[in-house]
Amino acid sequence: MKEERDMQTILVCDDDKQIVEAIDIYLTGEGYQVIKAYDGYEALDALADNKVDLLIMDVMMPGLDGIRTTLKVRETSSIPIIILSAKSEDTDKILGLNIGADDYITKPFNPLELVARVKSQLRRYTQLGNMTQQNEGQVYKCGGLQINDDNKEVTVDGEPIKLTPIEYNILLLLVKNAGKVFSIDEIYEQIWNEEAIGADNTVAVHIRHIREKIEINPREPKYLKVVWGVGYKIEKQ
Numbered sequence: 001m002k003e004e005r006d007m008q009t010i011l012v013c014d015d016d017k018q019i020v021e022a023i024d025i026y027l028t029g030e031g032y033q034v035i036k037a038y039d040g041y042e043a044l045d046a047l048a049d050n051k052v053d054l055l056i057m058d059v060m061m062p063g064l065d066g067i068r069t070t071l072k073v074r075e076t077s078s079i080p081i082i083i084l085s086a087k088s089e090d091t092d093k094i095l096g097l098n099i100g101a102d103d104y105i106t107k108p109f110n111p112l113e114l115v116a117r118v119k120s121q122l123r124r125y126t127q128l129g130n131m132t133q134q135n136e137g138q139v140y141k142c143g144g145l146q147i148n149d150d151n152k153e154v155t156v157d158g159e160p161i162k163l164t165p166i167e168y169n170i171l172l173l174l175v176k177n178a179g180k181v182f183s184i185d186e187i188y189e190q191i192w193n194e195e196a197i198g199a200d201n202t203v204a205v206h207i208r209h210i211r212e213k214i215e216i217n218p219r220e221p222k223y224l225k226v227v228w229g230v231g232y233k234i235e236k237q
Contacts, residue, residue, distance in 0.1 A: 007031065007032065007033045008032055008033070008053040008054070008122055009032070009033045009034075009035060009050060009051060009052050009053050009054075010027055010032050010033070010034055010035070010052070010053065010054045010055075010056060010118065011034075011035045011036075011037060011043060011046050011047065011050070011052045011054070011055045011056070011057075012024060012027070012034055012035070012036055012037070012056045012057075013036075013037040013038070013039070013040070013042065013043040013046075013055065013056065013057040013058060013061070013066070013069070014038065014056075014057070014058035014061070014084060015038050015039060015058065015060075015061045015062060016058070017038065019058075019084075019107075020036050020038070022111065023056065023111070023114065024036065026111045026112075026114070026115055027115065027118065030115055030118075030119075032118075035050055035052065038061075039061050039062060039063040039064060040057075040061060040063060040064025040065060040066065040068060040069030040072075041063055041064050043055070043057060043064075043069055043073075044064070044069065044072060044073070047073065047077070052079060053079060053080075053122060053125070054079060054080045054081075054082070054118060054121055054122055054125070055073065055079060055080070055081045055082070056081075056082045056084060056114075056118070057069060057070065057081060057082070057083060057084065058083075058084045058085065059083055059084065059085040059096065060085065060086065066083060066084075066085075067095070067096075067099055070083070070096075070099050070100050070101055071099050071100065073100070074099070074100035078162070078163075078164050078165065079125065080102045080103070080121035080122065080124070080125050080165065081100065081101045081102055081103075082101065082102065082103045082104070082105060082114075082117060082118065082121065083096035083101040083103070083104045083105070084105055084106075084107060084109070085104070085106060085107065086106070086107045094201050094205055097201075097202060097205040097206070098205055100164065102121055102164060102165065102166050103117050103120075103121060105117060120192070120193065120194075121165075124165050124166065124169065125165045138150055140172070140175045140176055142175055142178050142223060142234055142235075142236065142237050143222070143223065143237030144156055144157040144158075144237075145175065145214060145223050145234075145237075147171065147172055147175050149172065152168065154168065154171065154214075156214050161213050161214055162213070163210070163213065164209075166191060166206055167206055167209055167210050167213070169191050170187060170191055170203075170206055170207070170210060171210055171214070171224075171234075173187065173190060173191065174224065174232065174233060174234040175234050177233075177234075178233075178234045178235070178236045178237075179233060179234070179235070179236040180233060181227045181230050181231050181232070181233045182231045182232055182233065183230060183231040184196070184199055184200050184203045184204070184231055184232075185199060186231065187199075187203050187231070187232065188202065188203050207224065207226075207232055210224060211224050222235070223235055223237075
């Protein structure tokens with residue numbers, strides 16, 4: 001068990017109390033503090049009253065569902081969000097990613113897989129927000145696009161851009177290797193640190209989000225280009 005001062009807090013929201021309790025058992029066993037909520041309204045109240053490091057949330061809930069709750073959370077927070085759903089259709093996975101979720105897991109799920117995904121998201125988020133960086137003063141520029149990896153700030157023509165941890169890491173990878181084309185599998189394996197199986201839609205959704213944030217016209221991107229049949233790259237400016 002981690003010491004309390006080092007303990008990370010996870011908010012679990014699902015209208016099925018048995019699922020919440022099961023997740024609670026596994027996460028507390030790994031040393032996490034768990035806050036429980038059973039609909040979107042309770043989740044938003046819990047986020048307002050507590051410092052939460054990660055949110056696990058069901059899609060289908062009475063009252064305020066997981067989709068609308070995620071949209072509300074993303075108005076003010078970039079904490080990792082893992083969506084739970086009984087639906088396995090690819091369109092539902094894409095929907096979850098489209099509205100700001102970082103990861104997606106289908107019910108019924110292996111609790112050990114969920115724990116692994118939680119650890120992965122928290123590790124990535126902690127690295128993004130860590131104020132003690134190993135590489136101080138690392139600034140990467142590509143035309144008007146600039147990434148200060150010391151304070152994790154992204155600007156385009158001087159205007160700050162707000163990215164989620166995964167979006168930031170994808171953009172940083174591409175900007176640091178401007179001109180190099182990365183395949184979808186290469187991006188997935190470097191950012192998610194796991195084998196790329198069916199990663200096309202997952203990566204494509206995050207790429208589209210990045211474009212919407214850094215490009216004046218996402219349909220005619222200046223920076224983030226697709227190389228058809230190969231992958232993506234940041235165009236050297």
